[in-house]
Amino acid sequence: xxxxxxxxxxxxxxxxxxxxxxxxxxxxxxxxxxxxxxxxxxxxxxxxxxxxxxxxxxxxxxxxxxxxxxxxxxxxxxxxxxxxxxxxxxxxxxxxxxxxxxxxxxxxxxxxxxxxxxxxxxxxxxxxxxxxxxxxxxxxxxxxxxxxxxxxxxxxxxxxxxxxxxxxxxxxxxxxxxxxxxxxxxxxxxxxxxxxxxxxxxxxxxxxxxxxxxxxxxxxxxxxxxxxxxxxxxxxxxxxxxxxxxxxxxxxxxxxxxxxxxxxxxxxxxxxxxxxxxxxxxxxxxxxxxxxxxxxxxxxxxxxxxxxxxxxxxxxxxxxxxxxxxxxxxxxxxxxxxxxxxxxxxxxxxxxxxxxxxxxxxxxxxxxxxxxxxxxxxxxxxxxxxxxxxxxxxxxxxxxxxxxxxxxxxxxxxxxxxxxxxxxxxxxxxxxxxxxxxxxxxxxxxxxxxxxxxxxxxxxx
Amino acid sequence: xxxxxxxxxxxxxxxxxxxxxxxxxxxxxxxxxxxxxxxxxxxxxxxxxxxxxxxxxxxxxxxxxxxxxxxxxxxxxxxxxxxxxxxxxxxxxxxxxxxxxxxxxxxxxxxxxxxxxxxxxxxxxxxxxxxxxxxxxxxxxxxxxxxxxxxxxxxxxxxxxxxxxxxxxxxxxxxxxxxxxxxxxxxxxxxxxxxxxxxxxxxxxxxxxxxxxxxxxxxxxxxxxxxxxxxxxxxxxxxxxxxxxxxxxxxxxxxxxxxxxxxxxxxxxxxxxxxxxxxxxxxxxxxxxxxxxxxxxxxxxxxxxxxxxxxxxxxxxxxxxxxxxxxxxxxxxxxxxxxxxxxxxxxxxxxxxxxxxxxxxxxxxxxxxxxxxxxxxxxxxxxxxxxxxxxxxxxxxxxxxxxxxxxxxxxxxxxxxxxxxxxxxxxxxxxxxxxxxxxxxxxxxxxxxxxxxxxxxxxxxxxxxxxx
Numbered sequence: 001x002x003x004x005x006x007x008x009x010x011x012x013x014x015x016x017x018x019x020x021x022x023x024x025x026x027x028x029x030x031x032x033x034x035x036x037x038x039x040x041x042x043x044x045x046x047x048x049x050x051x052x053x054x055x056x057x058x059x060x061x062x063x064x065x066x067x068x069x070x071x072x073x074x075x076x077x078x079x080x081x082x083x084x085x086x087x088x089x090x091x092x093x094x095x096x097x098x099x100x101x102x103x104x105x106x107x108x109x110x111x112x113x114x115x116x117x118x119x120x121x122x123x124x125x126x127x128x129x130x131x132x133x134x135x136x137x138x139x140x141x142x143x144x145x146x147x148x149x150x151x152x153x154x155x156x157x158x159x160x161x162x163x164x165x166x167x168x169x170x171x172x173x174x175x176x177x178x179x180x181x182x183x184x185x186x187x188x189x190x191x192x193x194x195x196x197x198x199x200x201x202x203x204x205x206x207x208x209x210x211x212x213x214x215x216x217x218x219x220x221x222x223x224x225x226x227x228x229x230x231x232x233x234x235x236x237x238x239x240x241x242x243x244x245x246x247x248x249x250x251x252x253x254x255x256x257x258x259x260x261x262x263x264x265x266x267x268x269x270x271x272x273x274x275x276x277x278x279x280x281x282x283x284x285x286x287x288x289x290x291x292x293x294x295x296x297x298x299x300x301x302x303x304x305x306x307x308x309x310x311x312x313x314x315x316x317x318x319x320x321x322x323x324x325x326x327x328x329x330x331x332x333x334x335x336x337x338x339x340x341x342x343x344x345x346x347x348x349x350x351x352x353x354x355x356x357x358x359x360x361x362x363x364x365x366x367x368x369x370x371x372x373x374x375x376x377x378x379x380x381x382x383x384x385x386x387x388x389x390x391x392x393x394x395x396x397x398x399x400x401x402x403x404x405x406x407x408x409x410x411x412x413x414x415x416x417x418x419x420x421x422x423x424x425x426x427x428x429x430x431x432x433x434x435x436x437x438x439x440x441x442x443x444x445x446x447x448x449x450x451x452x453x454x455x456x457x458x459x460x461x
Numbered sequence: 462x463x464x465x466x467x468x469x470x471x472x473x474x475x476x477x478x479x480x481x482x483x484x485x486x487x488x489x490x491x492x493x494x495x496x497x498x499x500x501x502x503x504x505x506x507x508x509x510x511x512x513x514x515x516x517x518x519x520x521x522x523x524x525x526x527x528x529x530x531x532x533x534x535x536x537x538x539x540x541x542x543x544x545x546x547x548x549x550x551x552x553x554x555x556x557x558x559x560x561x562x563x564x565x566x567x568x569x570x571x572x573x574x575x576x577x578x579x580x581x582x583x584x585x586x587x588x589x590x591x592x593x594x595x596x597x598x599x600x601x602x603x604x605x606x607x608x609x610x611x612x613x614x615x616x617x618x619x620x621x622x623x624x625x626x627x628x629x630x631x632x633x634x635x636x637x638x639x640x641x642x643x644x645x646x647x648x649x650x651x652x653x654x655x656x657x658x659x660x661x662x663x664x665x666x667x668x669x670x671x672x673x674x675x676x677x678x679x680x681x682x683x684x685x686x687x688x689x690x691x692x693x694x695x696x697x698x699x700x701x702x703x704x705x706x707x708x709x710x711x712x713x714x715x716x717x718x719x720x721x722x723x724x725x726x727x728x729x730x731x732x733x734x735x736x737x738x739x740x741x742x743x744x745x746x747x748x749x750x751x752x753x754x755x756x757x758x759x760x761x762x763x764x765x766x767x768x769x770x771x772x773x774x775x776x777x778x779x780x781x782x783x784x785x786x787x788x789x790x791x792x793x794x795x796x797x798x799x800x801x802x803x804x805x806x807x808x809x810x811x812x813x814x815x816x817x818x819x820x821x822x823x824x825x826x827x828x829x830x831x832x833x834x835x836x837x838x839x840x841x842x843x844x845x846x847x848x849x850x851x852x853x854x855x856x857x858x859x860x861x862x863x864x865x866x867x868x869x870x871x872x873x874x875x876x877x878x879x880x881x882x883x884x885x886x887x888x889x890x891x892x893x894x895x896x897x898x899x900x901x902x903x904x905x906x907x908x909x910x911x912x913x914x915x916x917x918x919x920x921x922x923x924x925x926x927x928x929x
Contacts, residue, residue, distance in 0.1 A: 064529050068857065353847065371861035372828055381852040383871050386843035391870035396858040 022077025023199050023230070024053075029167060032081060038135065038170060045150055046167050053163035065157025068344045068376040071284050071313045074258045079230040081168065082111035082195035089194045090115040092223060097190040099219050099250060099441050104185040105131045110192040110223070112171045112200050124183065130176040131187055134203055137174035145174055148205050152236045152264045156288040156317040161260050165201050165232045172203030172233075175216055179240075182213040186248070186435075191220045193229035193253065204235035208243030208271075215246035217438070220261075222254035222281070229253060231282075232260040239271040241295060246274045248433055252445060253281035255310060262288045269295025269324065276432050278442055279306040279314055280449055290319040293355075296326040304333040305429035307449060308341030308373070318347040320362065322355040325385075331362045334429050336422060337373035338453065346378035349392065353384045362392040367399070367425050419450065487545035491643065493517065499545045499643060503611055516631045516641030523635040531788055533759050537733055542674040542705055544643045604653040607662055610678045613649025620651050624682055628711035628739050628767070636735045640676045640709040647677030647708065652687035652718075661690040661723070661909060666706075674705040681711070683718035683746075690721040692912065703731040703758065712740035712748055716770065719747045725912055727919060728757040730786055736762045739794070742802075744770030751908060752779045754789050755919050763821060765794030768802035768833075775804040780901050780916070783816030783848075784923050792821035792854075797833045797863075806837040809901050812848035813923060820869070822854040830860040839869035842900050844893065844924075874900075894924040 021028050029050050033043060059066045066072065085093070093110045104124060108116035114133050130141060138145045154162045175187055191202045206216055220231055231253055239245050253259050259282040267273050279285060291300050306314045320329045335343040345364040366375035377394035399421050407417035426446065433439050485502045487495045493514055500510040525534050600607070606617060613621050631641040648664050666677060683689050706728065714720045720740065728734050734757040740748040750764035766775025777793035795804035810818035820839045841850035852869045874896045882892035897920055898905075905913045 067855070356846075366858070368858065368860075368863075371831075371859060374828070374857070374859045376858075377854070377856040377867070379852075379854060379867065379869070381841075381850070381869060381871060383841070383843065383851070384847070384849045386846050386848050386873045388843075388871060388873075391868065392852070393869075394854070394856055394867040395865065396856065397864035397866075398862055 021080070022075070023079050023164065023168070024076040028080065032168060036170065039138070042138065042170075049150075049163045049166035053160060053167055056160035056163060058160060059157055063157065065317065065346075067346065067378065069286075069313070069315050070342065074230070074284060076164070076230070078228070079197050079199040082198040084113050085110045085115065085194050089223060093190070093192045093194070096221075096223070097192075097219070099190075100186060100188045100217050100435070100438055102185050102437065103188045104183050104214075106188045106190070107133060107173055108190045108192070109171055109200070109202065111195050111198045114171065127181045128178040129181060129183065130174060132174050134172040134174055134205070135170055141174075141176075144176065145205070148174075148207060148236065148238060152234075152266075154262045154264070154288050154290065156290060156319060158260060158262055158286060158288055161232055161286075162234065162262050165203070165234050165260075165262070168199070169201035169203040169234070171201070172205070174205045176207045177209060177212040177214050179209040180211045181209070186215040186217045188217045189219070191218065191231070191233065192223050193221070193231060193257065194223040194227070196227040197229070198227075199230040199232065202231070202233040204233060205238075206235070206245065206247060207238045208240060208245045210240045211242035212240075213244040215248065217248045217250075219250045219252070220259065220281075221250075221252045222257055225254045225256075227254070227256065229257040231257060233262070235261070235263040237263070237265045237273065237275075239265070239267045239273050239298075241268045242270045243268070244272040246276075246434070248276050248438070250278045250442065250445075251281055251285065253285075255281065255283050255312060257282050259285040261286070263290070265289070265291045265300065267291060267293045267295065267298045267300055270297040271295065272299045274301045274432075275303070276429070277304040277306075278430075278445075279304065280445060282312065282314070284313050284315075286315045286317075288317045290321070291329060292321045292323065293327045293329060294323050296324045298324070298327040298329075300327075300329040302329075302331040302333075303429050303432045305426055306333075306335045306343060307426075307446060308335065308343055309338040309449070309453060310341060311339070312341045313343070314341075315344045316346070318345075318362075320347070320349045320360055322349070322351045322358045322360060325355050326357045327355070328359045329361070332429065333364045334367075334425065335365070335375060336367045336369060336425060337375055338369045340370075340372050342374045342376070344376045344378070345394070346380070347392070348380040348382060349390055350382045351385050351388055351390060356385045356387045358385060358388040358390065360388070360390045364394040365425075366394075366396040367422070368396060369399070369422070422450075485545060485547045487543065489543050490540045491517070491542070491544055495544050496642060499645060502545065502547065503645070505611075505614070509614060512626070512631075513642050513644075516638050519632045520635060520638035520642055523632070523638055525635060530761060531759060531790065533788065534733075537703070537705060544674050544676070545645060546673060547645075600658065603656050605656060605658065606649065606651040608649050610644065610647040610649050610680065613680065617649070617651065620682065621649060621680065624711065624713050625680060626711075628713065628741050629709050629737050633737060636707045637709055637737045640678060640707050640737070643674070644676045644678035644709065646675070647679040647710075648681070648691070649679070650681040650689065650691065652683045652689045654684040655686045656684075657688040658690065661692050663692045663694075665694050674707065677708045679708065679710040680713075681720060681722070682713045683715060683720050685715045686717045687715075688719040690723065690909075692723040692725075692909065694725050694727075703733060706732055706734045706736070706757075708736045708738075710736070710738040712738075714740060714742045714746035714748050714773075716743045717745045718743075721749045721751065722764075723751040723753075723908065723912060725753045725755070725915060726757065726760070727755045730756065730758050732757045734760040734762065736760075738762065738764040740764075740766045740775070742766055742768050742770065742773035742775055744799070745772045746770060747774040747776075749776040750778070750793070752777065752791065753908075753912075753916060754779075754781045754791055755916075755923065756787070757789075758786065759788045759790065761790045763792040763794050763823070765796065765823075766804065767796045767798060768804065769798050771799045771801055773799060773802045775802075777806045777808070778904050778907060779806075779808040780904055781808075781810040781818050782920065782923055783810065783812050783818040785814040785816060788817045788819065790819040790821060792819075792823075793837075794823040795825070795835055796823070797826045797830055797835070800830055801832040802830075803834040805835070806839075807904060808837075808839045809842070809904060810840075810850060811842045811844065811897055811900065812850050813844045815845075815847050815849070817849040817851070819851040820853065822867075824854070824856045824858075824865055824867070826858045826860050826863045826865065828859040831862050833860065833863040835865045837865075837867040839867075840900070841869070841871045842897065843871065843873050844897075890925055894921045897924055
């Protein structure tokens with residue numbers, strides 16, 4: 001185990017960050033750029049992305065991709081890049097990075113700084129696996145990294161935030177598992193926010209070579225409950241033919257934070273790609289997840305579980321694109337809502353002309369636990385091939401009164417019964433994490449969230 | 462009459478037109494002068510003229526909805542459209558008084574014959590004005606009003622003004638504003654409390670002139686406990702230039718009333734059919750839209766029900782068939798505004814050749830509503846490899862004990878099914894036609910007999926040559 005105290009690039013940034021104004025400020029960006037020790041080519045990309053960011057308009061809730069988004073109420077100018085965290089903060093972050101115990105390799109980031117790494121063992125390294133912080137990977141495997149770095153964008157509405165991310169992001173990781181390599185234990189990365197008003201930009205590149213098999217876990221959290229933050233992560237998965245990739249993400253920022261998670265999946269033939277999200281935190285969270293199936297025989301599954309309370313808004317936009325025949329994609333997004341929270345699910349299945357024999361499904365289920373909570377669904381289909389099986393379904397409802405009555409008949413108190421029913425609703429997604437340890441840890445996170453509420457707000461039957 | 466020679470007969474029933482001498486023609490383009498021309502021709506009161514002029518300003522201000530809708534909308538050239546054409550006719554009360562060429566048009570469409578058989582009342586619109594309007598005397602005695610909208614405004618302003626533009630305000634969308642500026646024709650129906658019409662009322666809309674815009678405005682009010690079924694049919698001949706049909710239909714179902722509104726639309730392939738249809742349903746009232754779209758180049762139509770009173774019910778049953786060069790962008794809106802309201806949407810679409818069928822829906826249940834339900838089912842059938850279908854529902858739910866479910870599926874006609882039917886001696890086209898009729902059969906059964914027969918025939922015609 002090695003705890004990274006510092007590195008040249010991040011120190012330089014931290015010296016200047018103090019003077020920087022908000023993220024969207026030209027001077028702030030220029031200071032960031034001049035402090036950066038990245039190679040010139042990368043700095044040139046940054047300038048390009050910054051221009052793009054400036055050119056793009058801020059989204060409004062009347063934009064089609066932002067329909068039903070009510071709370072685009074944050075100012076980019078209130079966030080900035082943070083200084084290097086103190087040793088106490090680092091120690092706390094390391095201590096609390098415990099969602100996964102058994103792992104192949106791990107990075108812990110705090111406020112964009114790499115503070116801890118568990119490197120891969122010799123055997124894994126000898127099989128050609130690359131798991132490195134982004135900048136280090138670029139330095140050591142430039143030809144390989146360049147094939148994937150900044151190749152993707154989002155088409156789902158957050159183009160401006162994507163450009164902002166690319167302009168600032170230098171931390172994150174590069175994971176490459178070569179042809180025919182199977183790795184049993186997951187790669188795990190913890191992304192923490194600690195300083196007040198911090199903006200973090202985790203950049204995640206996951207590449208599965210032909211017939212590789214592995215899983216990767218990202219956990220986004222805040223170290224303190226009362227400090228505002230802006231987390232904007234971009235994750236790009238590339239699955240080469242036959243690869244089996246499982247990506248698990250947990251978002252548990254504090255309820256003062258604004259979070260963006262802008263993901264893409266490029267999927268080749270006969271691959272199996274699974275993505276699963278547990279979303280608990282953030283004041284405003286936006287998720288964009290795009291799947292492009294470019295090879296036949298691919299099998300993609302997307303799961304998400306969101307638990308919303310108070311004034312939280314979770315805005316989820318997905319796109320399943322079938323460009324190749326004989327592939328399957330299936331999506332299940334579940335939301336449980338309390339208080340004045342809101343969720344938005346907007347999903348689209350697009351089947352191209354040549355993608356015959358596609359099987360594509362999409363399901364959004366919303367459980368309203370309070371009458372003031374609001375669930376919005378926009379499930380969509382755009383089908384241009386005729387020999388397909390495509391369907392979508394969306395339901396919104398409350399806890400079943402008859403079920404509750406049945407519990408009460410059996411002598412189970414109402415609050416316990418309600419809690420059991422709510423966990424029953426979650427379980428279908430939780431068990432998709434397929435790791436007993438992780439499932440139990442996540443259930444605990446959910447219990448914590450509910451303990452605060454004590455389920456008193458659960459709709460009375 | 463030498464008119465028969467001017468008839469351009471095609472195998473399609475509605476595709477013929479007459480050369481007509483118009484007494485009134487507002488010319489092409491839209492301005493305040495156009496509106497003054499229409500008002501003068503119709504002898505309208507000043508407030509209507511003002512209403513129209515305000516609407517024109519709203520129309521000019523509102524953008525085209527192309528940020529979400531098809532770009533084909535941009536091909537409408539508003540300056541090239543003729544907004545008012547009429548022969549100065551007042552609606553005839555007897556079939557004999559109708560001008561010959563108009564009469565012949567409607568006879569070819571089979572209207573008097575249908576009326577004799579089963580209709581309680583008929584109104585027929587030719588371009589901008591009602592050409593014929595008749596209702597059974599017994600209904601008139603019960604206080605039922607069924608007249609053209611101009612006559613409604615003129616003779617029953619106390620009822621008309623109360624609801625006119627209330628269900629669909631002028632600024633609802635660009636085309637509702639356009640209709641409000643230049644509306645002409647359409648029906649006005651009032652059914653007094655407790656009166657239940659056993660037989661349907663019918664209107665028929667016909668575009669005869671080239672480059673013409675038809676902007677009928679219909680208002681139907683069913684007073685407390687009243688019941689009425691209204692049916693409309695539309696056709697236009699084929700012209701080289703595109704034609705615009707932009708109607709506004711407002712329905713008001715007061716406490717416990719029932720309204721059923723049935724449309725079978727078969728415009729020709731160059732008609733832009735951009736219609737706004739909405740209903741109010743008060744306590745315990747029921748509104749059912751049966752909407753069937755076969756023709757047109759682009760249809761954009763999402764009949765809606767605003768469920769304003771407790772236990773109100775809204776239903777939309779929609780069938781769309783999109784063939785080559787057609788885009789049927791249809792759907793439904795259900796806006797729940799009271800407790801225990803329920804709504805049901807069933808939409809079936811068939812895309813043939815390069816046709817594109819789109820379902821677009823909106824279901825809204827705001828905060829503090831209790832016990833509301835919605836069920837939505839959308840099924841799309843794709844016939845050919847290059848057919849296309851889309852589904853874009855929007856569901857927005859809050860409140861207590863409300864439940865919403867939406868399901869959509871896309872499928873094709875199964876090869877086994879076709880093979881089986883061909884084994885029994887049907888041609889491939891016949892087999893396909895039978896399969897498609899089977900797909901919509903459970904909905905078609907809800908139509909009055911004449912319409913279901915007509916629909917089956919239209920489907921058969923559309924499916925000819927679709928195989929391969």
